[in-house]
Amino acid sequence: MLVVMSGYVFVCDSGENVPVVIESRRGARNIVLRPKTCPVKELHISKPFFVSESHAIKFLESKRKWVEKIFAAVPEKCVVHDGDEIEFLDRQVLLVWNQNAKSNKLIMNDNGRWTLFVGGTPDMFERRVRDVIKAELLKSIKEIIKSTPREFWPARIALRDTTSRWGSCSSTGTMSFSWRLAFAPVPVMRYVVMHELAHKKHMDHSPAFWHQVSELYGFGVERAKRWLNQNGASLHRYF
Numbered sequence: 001m002l003v004v005m006s007g008y009v010f011v012c013d014s015g016e017n018v019p020v021v022i023e024s025r026r027g028a029r030n031i032v033l034r035p036k037t038c039p040v041k042e043l044h045i046s047k048p049f050f051v052s053e054s055h056a057i058k059f060l061e062s063k064r065k066w067v068e069k070i071f072a073a074v075p076e077k078c079v080v081h082d083g084d085e086i087e088f089l090d091r092q093v094l095l096v097w098n099q100n101a102k103s104n105k106l107i108m109n110d111n112g113r114w115t116l117f118v119g120g121t122p123d124m125f126e127r128r129v130r131d132v133i134k135a136e137l138l139k140s141i142k143e144i145i146k147s148t149p150r151e152f153w154p155a156r157i158a159l160r161d162t163t164s165r166w167g168s169c170s171s172t173g174t175m176s177f178s179w180r181l182a183f184a185p186v187p188v189m190r191y192v193v194m195h196e197l198a199h200k201k202h203m204d205h206s207p208a209f210w211h212q213v214s215e216l217y218g219f220g221v222e223r224a225k226r227w228l229n230q231n232g233a234s235l236h237r238y239f
Contacts, residue, residue, distance in 0.1 A: 008057055010043050013068055018042060022056055024049045031059045035067055037074045037163045037236060043067065070163070073233035080126055080238060082118075088133050088182040089140055089189075097125055104132050130179075130239050134159055137182040137189075144193045148216060152197040163236070166192045166228065169199035180235040184228065191217055191224035 008020040020043045031051060034044040047056045060067070080086060082097035093106070093114040101119030108114050118128045138159060145153055155173030167177045175196045181189040194216040202209035214221050 010060065010067070012071055014072075016041070016071075018071070020045065020057070020060065022047065022053055024051075031056055033060060033063055033067065034164060035070045037071065041071060041074075075234055075237040077239075078237050080129055082125065086129075086238065089136055090186045095129060097122070104128050106132055106136065126239060133182045134179045137177075137179055140186070140189070141177060141193055144190055145197065148194075148197055152200050152216070154197075154200070166232070167196040169196045169203070171203070173200075178235075183235045183238065184231075185224075187220060188224045188227050191221060191228065194221075 008022075010018040010020055012018060018041045022045045025046050026049065028046055028048040030048070032046040034046070036042045036044060043060065045056045045060060047053075080095060082095060084095050086093055086095065091114045093116050096115055096117050098117050098119055099121070101117055103119060105117045106114060107117070116129065116132055118125055118132075120128055138157065141157060145157075154169070154175040156175070158174060158176045159179040160176050161180070162176075162178050165178070166181060167175065169175050177192065177196070181192055184192075191213075195213055197216055198209055198212040201212055217224070
């Protein structure tokens, strides 16, 4: 793969300048746009070698309304601090920094609420909180997968930080999930897991695939799918 920094800047309607990265890929047949919002906004364009850079830019401009919509939906980032409460995996969690703590610890209090004790230096606070959230999400995903027939189990599970896809299933058996699903209601996160597991049998979105998703998920699958479509952007408000 040859990566080319085009030097082109996409100017949003708001006046914000977003850098454009153009990638020429061997074997690619089409131009693909990938707007990214984390950790910074960027526009990635994948194109075949025989397609010119100027043609790729024209294609980007033809999709301006779609790109603007994605960037406009990105919520303002919230920085987390000692003493804040955040919700993940349907748990309301109080964040407490203790510089003398040797490790992070998530505990449930007698009142049913949760506290996450975070050690380390202040500049590591957000990263340590994020690491705990990822670990808890991975644990939950594995528990959900184990509740399904073994034939659906992936060969490997990976957590990513994607903006356009909540999950993916490769032909090699690896399933990837956005770690930001931790901020979604658990039934919604579970829907994404079942969606990807269904791809073990159907690598498409045919009626047979959606029937398989419904069989794995059970009642309420449409409600979970609708919630994600309507509220997905809000899952990027932290970090």
